[in-house]
Amino acid sequence: MKLTVTTFVSVDGVMQGPGGPDEDRSGGFERGGWLAPLFDEETGKFILEVFGRAEAFLLGRRTWQIFEGYWPQHEDPNDPVAHGLNTLPKHVPSTTLKDPAWDNTHVIDGDVEPAIRELKSRSGGELQVHGSGQLVRWLLERDLVDELNLLVFPVVVGDGQATGLKLKESRTTPSGVAIHVYEAGGRPTFATVGA
Secondary structure: EEEEEEEEEEOOOOOOOOOOOOOOHHOOOOOOOOOOOHOHHHHHHHHHHHHHHHEEOOOOOHHHHHHHHHHHHHHHOOHHHHHHHHHHHEEEEOOOOOOOOOOOOOOOOOOHHHHHHHHHHHOOOOOEEEOOOOHHHHHHOOOOOOOEEEEOOOOOOOOOOEEEEEEEEEEEEEOOOOEEEEEOOOOOOOOOOOO
C-alpha cells in the first residue's frame, strides 16, 4: 500500500483544531475551527477523492481520539469519509491506548517502524494518515511517506493577531515551489465543519 498523508495547515503552519472550536484545545489553543469557513466545494471534492482511495488508516493517538469522538455517531454509507473511517482498519501507534471501542481499531504497541513497513508491503489502495502532526514528522524522518497532500488555508491563527487572507496570485515553479501571494483580508471567522 502507498502511505499518503493529508494535512490541513494554516499559512503560519498551524495544524491544530481545524474542524471546530472544541476539536483540540490542548495547550490553551483557542482558535479552533479556522478551516470551516474556508472549506469550499472544490476542497470537499478533493477530500472525497482522497478518502475514496483509502484501504486503511494510520492515525496518531490524539487524532484517533478526536475522530473516535465524532465519526462513529455520523455513519453514512454514502459518505466516503464517514463510511471509510467507520469501517476500514484504523492502525494507531500508541503505548497508552488500551482496548479501543471504535470498530476495526488496531493498536500498534511496541516496535512501530516494522509494523508500518509490514502494512505498506500489503497490496491494495492507500494507507492514509490524516492530521496526526507528531506521527507525520516521525514518518517523514524514516522515509515512510510516499505522498503528501498539503492543503494550505489562507488564514493566520498561531500566536499573535489572527488574520484572514485573500489569495491574489498563485503559481508553481518547475522545481515545485508553490508561490502564493495573499492580501490581508481582515479578521478570520471560526466555525465547526458541517455545522
